[in-house]
Amino acid sequence: MNNPLEYAFFIKALFASILAGISSGIAGTWIVSKRKVFVTGGVSHSSFGGIGLGYFLGISPVAGAILFGVLSALGIEYMSYKTRIREDSAIGIFWSLGMALGIIFIYLTPGYAPNLTGYLFGSILIVSGTDLIALAAANAILLFFFILFYPTLLFVSYDPAYAETNKLPVRLFNYILMGFSALILVLNIRIAGIILVISILTIPPTIVNLFSHNYLKIMIYSTLISITGAVTGLFLSYFWSLPSGATIVMVFIVIFGIARIIRKIQGSG
Numbered sequence: 001m002n003n004p005l006e007y008a009f010f011i012k013a014l015f016a017s018i019l020a021g022i023s024s025g026i027a028g029t030w031i032v033s034k035r036k037v038f039v040t041g042g043v044s045h046s047s048f049g050g051i052g053l054g055y056f057l058g059i060s061p062v063a064g065a066i067l068f069g070v071l072s073a074l075g076i077e078y079m080s081y082k083t084r085i086r087e088d089s090a091i092g093i094f095w096s097l098g099m100a101l102g103i104i105f106i107y108l109t110p111g112y113a114p115n116l117t118g119y120l121f122g123s124i125l126i127v128s129g130t131d132l133i134a135l136a137a138a139n140a141i142l143l144f145f146f147i148l149f150y151p152t153l154l155f156v157s158y159d160p161a162y163a164e165t166n167k168l169p170v171r172l173f174n175y176i177l178m179g180f181s182a183l184i185l186v187l188n189i190r191i192a193g194i195i196l197v198i199s200i201l202t203i204p205p206t207i208v209n210l211f212s213h214n215y216l217k218i219m220i221y222s223t224l225i226s227i228t229g230a231v232t233g234l235f236l237s238y239f240w241s242l243p244s245g246a247t248i249v250m251v252f253i254v255i256f257g258i259a260r261i262i263r264k265i266q267g268s269g
Contacts, residue, residue, distance in 0.1 A: 004238045009125055013244070016127045017230035019135045020191045020200060024230075025223025026142050027184040028201040030177055032209060033157045033218075039076055041198045042091035043182045046072035046098025048119070048194055050186075052105030055114050062131070065119075065186045068098055073182035077175055122193035122245025124234065135187045142180055146219075149173070154215055191230070192245035200226065203252040210263045229255055 004010040031040055050068030054061035072094040080087040106113060118126065146153060155163035156173045163170050181201075188197050204222040212218060233248030240247070 004235070010234075010238065012127050012129070012132060013124045013234055014231065015132055016124055016135065016191060017234050017248075018227050019132065019139055020188050021204075021225075021227030021230045022223055023135065023139050023142065023184045023188065024201045024204060024226040025219055026139075026146055027181045028205045028226070029215065029219040029222055030153070030157060031181055032202055032205040033215065034174075034177075036178070036181070037198065037202050038088065038091055039073070039178070040181060040185055040201060042076060042095040043069050043073045044185050044189065044194050044197050046094045047182075047186050047189070049098035049101035049105070051116070051119050052102035052109075055109045056105040061119065062134075062186065062189075065189065066183060068101075069182040069186040070179050072098060073178040074175060077178045081171060118193070119189060120193050120195055121243060122189070122191055122196060122248075124191050124244045124248075125238075127190050131187070131190055138180075138183055138187055142184065145176075145180070150216075153177075157215065192249060196245050196249050199249045199252060200230065203249075203256055204229065207252075207256050207259045210259050225252075225255060 005014075031037060047065040047069035050064030050066065051061040052064075053068070054064030057064070076087065076090045076094055079085045079090040079093075085093075106116070117123070152163070152168055152173065155166070155168055156170050156177075160170045185197060185201065188200060191197065192200050204225040205218055207225055208218045208221040212221070229251045230248050233251040234244055236242065236251065237244040237247035
């Protein structure tokens with residue numbers, strides 16, 4: 001088999017893997033520390049409504065997905081704060097609403113039904129230059145935000161009650177971070193698809209969390225694991241002719257299994 005680095009599409013996919021790893025490590029650390037895993041699952045599925053809207057209006061499906069994803073994330077956060085609706089119920093509402101609207105919009109779109117496989121299961125090998133620019137820009141903004149407000153983020157993530165007593169804008173930060181997480185989630189749909197994208201944001205921080213509870217260490221090492229796992233999965237999917245998104249997720253699962261064994265050995269030692 002030819003060297004994959006000879007192909008422009010593979011080079012783009014490689015850059016996408018690295019950028020996805022960076023964004024997953026940063027945003028994923030907050031998601032895991034705040035126990036927002038199922039929120040991100042609801043957001044990823046609700047973004048399907050935006051994909052359907054994009055096809056219906058003849059605009060970029062990714063732009064539609066970003067709109068639906070961010071609004072759903074903010075909506076879930078608002079409903080869990082301001083109403084008597086529990087967070088898990090709010091997730092279910094937005095999850096089903098997004099999926100239902102996506103199906104309706106696609107059904108109403110004139111012409112042949114679009115091929116949604118890439119959005120459902122990932123298609124990193126057909127990632128575009130625009131996708132890379134968008135993900136790189138989102139990474140830069142997210143990294144700048146975390147560096148600028150790192151001490152506040154620690155309070156908000158681990159002790160929100162104490163943060164509120166110190167008059168820190170806990171709810172505002174939660175809204176901002178939910179919006180960022182939704183944006184990163186949607187931009188990574190190209191990598192693993194709607195169904196599996198939650199894995200690349202949550203498994204690496206969970207792996208590091210087995211060995212450390214230091215927020216900065218979790219962020220740094222989960223970023224390294226995310227990049228390593230994504231790049232390894234990409235190469236394996238190419239050489240073994242497997243779906244790239246699913247292969248990347250399976251690499252993360254294998255790393256998690258190895259980490260669990262190591263942690264168990266350490267605990268019994």
